[in-house]
Amino acid sequence: MTSxxxxxxxxxxxxxxxxxxEEVVATLRKNFHTNKTRSLKFRKKQLKNLMRFFQDxxxxxxxxxxxxxxxxxxxxITNEIEFTLNEIKNLxxxxxxxxxxxxxxxxFVNMLDGVEIRKEPYGVVLVIGSWNYPLNIALNPMxxxxxxxxxxxxxxxxxxxxTAELLAKLLPNYLSIDCYQVFCGGIPETTELLKHKFxxxxxxxxxxxxxxxxxxSNKYLTPVTLELGGKSPVYxxxxxxxxxxxxxxxxxxxxNAGQTCVAPDYILCTKKVEEQFLYHAExxxxxxxxxxxxxxxxxxxxxxxxxxxxxxxxxxxxxxxxGGHTDPTERFICxxxxxxxxxxxxxxxxxxxxxILPIVSVKSVKDAIDFINEGEKPLALYIFTxxxxxxxxxxxxxxxxxxxINDVILQISVEGLPFGGIxxxxxxxxxxxxxxxxxxHRRSILTKNFRTIPDKMHSLKYPPYTDAKLKIMRTAMRxxxxxxxxYLPHLFFFLLGISSAVFVxxxxxxxxxxTE
Numbered sequence: 001m002t003s004x005x006x007x008x009x010x011x012x013x014x015x016x017x018x019x020x021x022e023e024v025v026a027t028l029r030k031n032f033h034t035n036k037t038r039s040l041k042f043r044k045k046q047l048k049n050l051m052r053f054f055q056d057x058x059x060x061x062x063x064x065x066x067x068x069x070x071x072x073x074x075x076x077i078t079n080e081i082e083f084t085l086n087e088i089k090n091l092x093x094x095x096x097x098x099x100x101x102x103x104x105x106x107x108f109v110n111m112l113d114g115v116e117i118r119k120e121p122y123g124v125v126l127v128i129g130s131w132n133y134p135l136n137i138a139l140n141p142m143x144x145x146x147x148x149x150x151x152x153x154x155x156x157x158x159x160x161x162x163t164a165e166l167l168a169k170l171l172p173n174y175l176s177i178d179c180y181q182v183f184c185g186g187i188p189e190t191t192e193l194l195k196h197k198f199x200x201x202x203x204x205x206x207x208x209x210x211x212x213x214x215x216x217s218n219k220y221l222t223p224v225t226l227e228l229g230g231k232s233p234v235y236x237x238x239x240x241x242x243x244x245x246x247x248x249x250x251x252x253x254x255x256n257a258g259q260t261c262v263a264p265d266y267i268l269c270t271k272k273v274e275e276q277f278l279y280h281a282e283x284x285x286x287x288x289x290x291x292x293x294x295x296x297x298x299x300x301x302x303x304x305x306x307x308x309x310x311x312x313x314x315x316x317x318x319x320x321x322x323g324g325h326t327d328p329t330e331r332f333i334c335x336x337x338x339x340x341x342x343x344x345x346x347x348x349x350x351x352x353x354x355x356i357l358p359i360v361s362v363k364s365v366k367d368a369i370d371f372i373n374e375g376e377k378p379l380a381l382y383i384f385t386x387x388x389x390x391x392x393x394x395x396x397x398x399x400x401x402x403x404x405i406n407d408v409i410l411q412i413s414v415e416g417l418p419f420g421g422i423x424x425x426x427x428x429x430x431x432x433x434x435x436x437x438x439x440x441h442r443r444s445i446l447t448k449n450f451r452t453i454p455d456k457m458h459s460l461k462y463p464p465y466t467d468a469k470l471k472i473m474r475t476a477m478r479x480x481x482x483x484x485x486x487y488l489p490h491l492f493f494f495l496l497g498i499s500s501a502v503f504v505x506x507x508x509x510x511x512x513x514x515t516e
Contacts, residue, residue, distance in 0.1 A: 019181070019183060021183065021189075021192050021193045021195075021196055022196060024153060024181050024183060025124060025153070025196045025197070025198070027178075028124045028151040028152075028153065028178075028179065028181065029123065029124050029151070031151060031178045031179055032121075032123050032124055032150070032151045032179070036176075036178070036179060037121065037146075037149045037150060037151055037179050038121065038149045040095060040096065040099060042176075043095065043146060043147055043149060044092060044095060046146050046175055046176060046179075046180070047088055047091060047092045047095075047143060047146060047147060048092065049174040049175055050088055050139065050142075050143055050146070050174060050175065051085060051088050051089070051092070052174060053170060053171065053173075053174040053175075054081050054084065054085050055085075057166075057170060058077070058081060060166060060170075061076065061080070061081060061135060061163075061166065062076040062077070062081075063162075064160075064162040064163040064165075064166045065080065065134070065135070065160075065162075065163060067162040068131070068134065068159075068160040068161065068162050068163050068303065069131075069132075069160070069256065069257070069259070069300050069301060069303055070300045070301040071256060071300050072297060072298045072299070072300065074298070075255055075256060075300070079133065079136065079255065079256070080133055080134075080135040080136045081135065083136055083140075083413070084135060084136050084139050084140050084143070086415070087140050087143060087144075087415070087431065087432075087435060088143045090415055090432060090433075091143055091144065091147040091435065091436060092147075094433070094436075095147055095436075098119070098147070098433060098436045098437075099119055099149075099436075100119075101116045101117060101118050101119070102116065102117040103115065103116050103117075104116075104117065107477075107479070108476055108477075109476050109477055110446070112449075112451075112454045112457075113446055113447060113448050113454075114445075114446070114447035114448075115444075115445070115446055115447075116444075116445050116447075117442050117443065117444055117445070118442075118443045118445060119148070119436075119437075119440040119441075119442060119443075120149070120440060120441050120443050121148050121149035121150040121439065121440060121441070122148075122150055122199035122200040122223070122439060122440070122441055123150060123151070123198075123199030123200070124150065124151045124152075124153065124198055124199050125145040125150040125151065125152050125153070125198065125199060125200045125201070125202065125439060126152075126153050126155065126193070126194075126198045126200070126201045126202070127141050127142050127145060127152060127153070127154050127155065127202045128155045128190070128201070128202065128203040128204065128205070128213070129154065129155065129156045129157050129204060130157055130204040130205045130261075131157035131158075131159035131160040131303055132256060132259040132260060132261070132303070132353075133256070133260075134156060134157055134160035134163040134164065134167075135163060135167075137204045137227075138154055138156050138157075138167065139154075140430070140431075140435065141202045141204075141225075141430055141435065141438070141439075142154050142180075143435070144430060144435030144436055144438060144439050145200070145202070145439045146175075146180070147435075147436050147439075148436055148438075148439035148440045149440075150199070150200070150439055151179045151180065152179070152180045152181075153180075153181050153182075153183050153193070153198075154167070154171070154180070154181070154182045154183065155183050155184075155185075155190060155193065156168070156182065156184060157205075158184070158185065158186040158187075159303055159304060160303070164184055165184070167182050168182040168184050194213070194216040194217075195216075197220045197222070198217075198220070198222050199222065200222065200223055200224070200225075200439060201213060201216075201217050201222055201223075201224045201225075202224070202225045202227075202428075202430075202438070202439075203224065203225070203226050203227070204227040204228075204261075205227075205228070206228065206229065206351075207228045207229060207230070207351075207424050207425070210226040210228045210426070213226065214226060224427070224428070225420070225426075225427065225428030225429070225430065225438055226421070226426045226427050226428065227261070227419075227420060227421065227426050227428075227430075228261070228379065228421050228424065228425050228426040229261040229351045229353070229379055229421075229425060229426075230265075230351055230375075230376055230377070230378040230379045230421070230424060230425040231265040231266060231348070231350075231351055231352075231375060231376070231378055232262055232263065232264060232265045232378045232379055232380040232381065232382065232400075233264075233265065233266055233267075233268055233368075233371075233372050233378060233381060233382065234249060234264045234265075234266070234267045234268065234382040234383075234384065234408070235267075235268045235269070235365070235368045235372075235381075235382070235383050235384065235385070235394060236267060236268070236269040236273050236277060236384040236385070237269070237270075237273060237365065237384070237385045237387060237390060238270070238272065238273055238276075239385050239386040239387050240273075240384040240385055240386065240406070241386075242273075242276045242277055242279075242280045243280045243283070244406075245277070245280070245384045245406070246277055246280035246281045246283070246284045247280075247284045247287070248406075248407050248408055249264050249267070249281075249357075249382075249384075249408055250281055250284045250285060250288070250335065250357075251284075251288070251408075252264050252408035252409045253335060253355055253357050254288065254299060254335050254355060255409075256300055257299065257300040257301060257302060257333070257354065257355050258335075258352065258353065258354040258355035258356065259300075259302070259303065259307075259353055259354065260409065261353075261379055262379055262380040262402070262408075262409050262411075262412060263353075263408075263409065264357065264382055264408050265351060265352055265357075265378070266341070266347075266348065266352075266357065266358045266359070266360055267357065267358070267359045267360065268360050268362050268367075268368040268371060268372070269359065269361070269362065270361065270362065270363060271361055274339065274359050274361065277359075278321050278322065278337065278339075281322060281337060282322055285322070285323075285335055293323075293325075293334050293335060294325070294327065294330075294332055294334065299335075301330060301331045301332055302331040302332075302333060302354060303331075304331070305328075305331065307331075307353070307354070308326075308328060308331040308333070309328075311333055311352070311353075311354040311356060312326050312328070312333070313346075314346055314347050314352065314354075314356060315333075315336065315338075315356065318338045318341070318345070318347065318358075319338060319339050319340045319341075320336060320337070320338055320339075321337045321338065321339045321359075322335070322336065322337040323335050323336035323337060323355075324336050333354055333355055333356070334355070335355045335357070336355060336356045336357065337357045337358075337359065338356065338357070338358045338359065339358075339359050340359075340361070341358040341359060341360050342360075343360070343371070343374075345358075348360070365390045365393055365394065366393075368394070369393070369394060369397045369398055372398050373397070373398060376423060376424040376425065377399045377400060377401075377421070377422045377423035377424065377425055378400045378401065378425055379400065379401040379402070379421045379425040379426065380400060380401060380402050380403070380404065380408075380409075380411070381394075381398060381400035381402070381403045381404075382403070382404050382405075382407075382408050383395075383403065383404075383405045383406070384405075384406055385405075385406075391405060399422055399423070400422065400425075401419070401420055401421035401422050401425050401426065401429075402417065402419065402420075412431065415431055415432035415433075416432055416433075417431065417432070418430065418431060418432070418434040419431040419434075460472055460473050460476075461473065
């Protein structure tokens with residue numbers, strides 16, 4: 001593996017696809033129509049093979065992530081490998097239940113009919129990954145698409161070339177190439193790929209590119225999930241345990257060098273709270289990285305020169321309270337806290353996506369709510385307080401993709417909580433069961449029979465129409481706020497039980513010996 005003290009270097013990998021996108025899409029569509037991927041046995045085998053891909057290649061995967069982002073091994077394993085493995089295990093262990101048809105309640109009109117909802121695959125799915133978590137963000141949704149019975153084209157990010165090359169090289173050894181393909185390339189290749197018809201598109205990345213993906217999907221009315229980003233705010237009040245709050249917020253800002261879509265983007269607090277936070281933030285950074293961050297093996301690097309230069313530019317002409325050190329030769333930016341930030345400054349105009357944390361002063365919780373609502377709806381919202389009234393005030397008067405209270409980022413690790421954005425921070429969600437549900441079409445099915453009595457009942461709908469027919473139909477169609485038809489079997493057996501008891505009692509009385 002690459003030495004952890006070695007500077008991160010973007011390796012020169014040829015990611016130009018050797019495949020024709022039209023041919024790849026056509027091949028997968030043809031194979032989908034063989035119904036091969038509809039078999040639950042086949043899906044389970046592919047998910048087991050995907051698990052084996054991670055288990056067999058831990059060192060190579062960590063090495064590729066180190067080359068792309070100088071990502072610490074602990075972050076590689078916890079945030080990329082184990083996180084995704086757990087998602088795959090959840091899909092595998094619960095696939096039978098997830099894939100089972102549903103049988104919704106019926107009204108009186110349909111009491112003799114069959115109604116069900118089947119979970120059916122869309123067809124050929126395009127999954128476009130992101131560079132900041134190039135394994136997790138690519139293979140987590142891909143696993144969901146596989147579990148749902150789709151064929152999948154995976155497009156890894158060209159900005160994480162070492163990981164993309166490894167995926168293209170190794171995945172075909174584990175997954176059926178008839179149904180799952182890795183398609184590498186840059187912007188021109190992705191643009192060409194998007195010209196073709198897909199049955200579902202799953203994209204993770206920036207809002208600006210998300211708009212391009214959404215526009216391309218409109219040509220064929222293709223449904224999409226867009227996992228985007230935004231400026232995720234942190235509100236802190238004076239009731240918070242500031243030492244704990246600082247450690248949690250700085251951890252969330254420092255993992256992957258701040259290149260996380262749900263990383264804390266900026267802080268809203270009073271000047272008094274700011275003073276306390278800065279003291280504990282400095283202590284937290286010393287605890288995490290010692291006297292100097294740069295030589296620490298536990299802090300990553302900015303992905304490429306373009307992103308480094310963008311972030312370095314944001315640090316010009318600002319008031320830095322902590323940090324501020326940069327090194328373009330290593331694409332290193334020290335965890336930096338900026339104070340006295342105004343709403344119109346460049347730091348507040350776009351998602352930072354780096355280890356820079358601005359603090360905006362507010363006088364009250366209502367000021368914080370107003371500030372949040374003046375911007376786009378964020379992917380995440382963080383609230384640090386012991387005041388339940390103010391917590392509810394923020395929750396009831398703001399919108400965001402998700403919320404964590406008194407912590408950051410960890411809301412996405414709870415598999416029962418759907419992860420997704422709202423407005424410009426995205427549409428659709430995944431994680432846990434939601435990952436499976438995202439990639440299935442819920443197909444409604446009504447089944448009737450040809451028996452005489454039901455047909456006579458439904459013949460009221462045929463012309464000629466009469467007032468008498470209409471009256472009966474309205475009565476039959478009327479929704480009653482009573483117990484549903486699902487209780488009818490219980491009621492039937494209850495009445496049957498009573499009838500049987502009465503019948504038995506009558507027999508006993510009838511055959512009882514008569515006395516003189």
